[in-house]
Amino acid sequence: MxxxxxxxxxxxxxxxxxxxxxxxxxxxxxxxxxxxxxxxxADKAALVAAVAREGFRGLRREMEARIERCPDDPRARFRESGIAYVAFAVKHPNLFRVMFGPETADTDANPELQAEARGVFGLMQRLLKQSQAGYAIREDDARQIGLTAWSLVHGLAMLCIDGQFGPEATSPAGAERLAYAATGALFRGLRR
Amino acid sequence: MxxxxxxxxxxxxxxxxxxxxxxxxxxxxxxxxxxxxxxxxADKAALVAAVAREGFRGLRREMEARIERCPDDPRARFRESGIAYVAFAVKHPNLFRVMFGPETADTDANPELQAEARGVFGLMQRLLKQSQAGYAIREDDARQIGLTAWSLVHGLAMLCIDGQFGPEATSPAGAERLAYAATGALFRGLRR
DNA sequence: CTCCAATCTTGACAGCGTAAAGATGAGCGA
DNA sequence: TCGCTCATCTTTACGCTGTCAAGATTGGAG
CATH class of the missing domain: 1.10.10 (Arc Repressor Mutant, subunit A)
Known part of the structure; x- marks a missing residue:
């Protein structure tokens, strides 16, 4: 029931x-x-939180499914997890908005939801560390780099589903193209 | 009235x-x-849109005020505009959420609001071009780089006010420190 | 069989957005 | 000065919402 x-x-x-x-x-x-x-x-907030939790589980599942495409390249795995993040947002925009919406944000009283969200970040963090173990990424403060990467894909996802990048960014293909370019820029840096 | x-x-x-x-x-x-x-x-959506518009004007004002601190360094101006973006979100989290909330997102029927949002992105884009003119940034596809930078600061702002980075990121000082680190990583790139 | 706790239903209340219609009052041509 | 007009504001009413309170049902333990 x-x-x-x-x-x-x-x-x-x-x-x-x-x-x-x-x-x-x-x-x-x-x-x-x-x-x-x-x-x-208990109340409506609890229902919304449960929906958000379901969303986080789906997001994590899609990220894990996607990184299985390239089991041997740690750097690509890290990058693909970010692509999957953006792709999920564009494929399920309403669900994604609930996951990070204001009704869910102040629910610090919901540790299960928070744990699920941390699980997603933890997955990215683990992939990042594996990338660093492969010496493909500089071993700076891992947490700082993880935060930066999460911010990049999260902002890209949000702006895509808000239509701020135009209608072409709301299709999965367009969003993934943007995500490839953006993560590439982060890897390379912006200097000439 | x-x-x-x-x-x-x-x-x-x-x-x-x-x-x-x-x-x-x-x-x-x-x-x-x-x-x-x-x-x-006209209805509640119009009121919400007007509030969001007010928010975008305030955001733009704070960004413009901040880049006046360094009139001579185009690269720093570009970066500081992003710092101001994150700082604004942390200082006015509820307003920021309305600006990018679901009630506002589907309001494609509100061209004034959309223009105001594009104005913020346009400011960042202009600062980026001036950075490129100073040869401090590679002259890749400018729009692509602008989108990447916007995504980074937007995601950082969102995750800060959602408390995903912990309570220390909800203070202006903590958020600015994170923004400095993140924009630095984007400039430098993540490779060793 | 009995009883109890969990589950579901019915009924009510205040607050919300909004439609419809009436009231007010300033500006203005006669 | 009168009276019309129109923008503005008010009153009333409707259905929707979340939630409280109290009654009904039901399945398993004693």
């Missing part, structure tokens, strides 16, 4: 955005009374 | 976040009936 409600909530967010995510709409989709969800989620 | 309503709306967002932004609350703050705002804003 809880799973049915959660599935319905994710489906609503996917189709109509976070603004359409309503406890009553979820209850209707699950064909129960408008108060039934309260026996599985 | 319209300005009074808008000021009240900005104040509410600043203090209590976008969730507290309500047509009726704005009307109460301006001591008018709950329907008076409709004679100045």
């Amino acid at each position: 809880r799973q049915a409600l959660l599935d319905a909530a994710v489906e609503i967010v996917r189709r109509d955005g976070a603004g359409a995510l309503t406890l009553r709409a979820v209850a209707r989709a699950a064909r129960v009374s408008h108060m039934a969800p309260y026996h599985h989620f | 319209r300005q009074a309503l808008l000021d009240a709306a900005v104040e509410i967002v600043r203090r209590d976040g976008a969730g507290a932004l309500t047509l009726r609350a704005v009307a109460r703050a301006a001591r008018v009936s709950h329907m008076a705002p409709y004679h100045h804003f």
Whole structure:
């Protein structure tokens, strides 16, 4: 039952955005009374947090699937995880916005959600360290570089789904092209 | 009157976040009936867009003020504009979230807001071109580099105010330190 | 069989965005 | 001066929302 409600909530967010995510709409989709969800989620914020958690799990799954394409090149694995990050955002923009939306942000009271988010960053961090072990990346402060890389792909993802880069960036192909170029620039640096 | 309503709306967002932004609350703050705002804003989305526009103007003002610190170093000016971007987000997190929030994102029907956003990117783009003219940055596809830089500072700003970097990143000083490090990494590149 | 705890339902309330219609009042041609 | 017009503001009302309170159902432990 809880799973049915959660599935319905994710489906609503996917189709109509976070603004359409309503406890009553979820209850209707699950064909129960408008108060039934309260026996599985404390309040609306808890439901939103559960949706976000589902999103983080999906993001992590797609990142892990993608880096399996190149098991032997640590540097490419690190880079591809970032590409997958942007691709996920463009493929599931509404879900991505919920994952980093204001309803979710102040939920410091939700350690499970925070753990899931840290898991994504942890994956990138692990890939970065493996890249450094392969001597393909300078061994500067690993955390600082990880933060920089995360910021780059996160900002790219956000601006893509906000349409700030134009409509061509909202397609997976266009977004991935941008992500390849941006991560390449980060690897190389901007100097001549 | 319209300005009074808008000021009240900005104040509410600043203090209590976008969730507290309500047509009726704005009307109460301006001591008018709950329907008076409709004679100045078509609907709630228009009010939110106006608040976001105000935010973009403030962001641009802070960026322009900051780059005046170093009028002679084009490369530093470009970099400082990015630092100011992150600093603004941390200083006005609720406003920043409205500027890039979902209510604002789908408002492609609001060309004024879009123009204001493009103005911010245009400023960064201009500073980048001036950096290139000074031969301190390689003259690759300027738009691509601009997009990369914008993504980096935007993602850094978002993750800072989401608390993903921990509490120390939510202070202006901490966020600026992160922004210096991240932009430095982008300039230098990550290779050894 | 009984009882209890978990689960679900019904009903109510205030707050929200917004539609419809009435009130107010300043500006202006006669 | 009168009376019209139009922009502005108010009042009232509707359906939607999240949530509280209280009753109904039901399946398993004693």
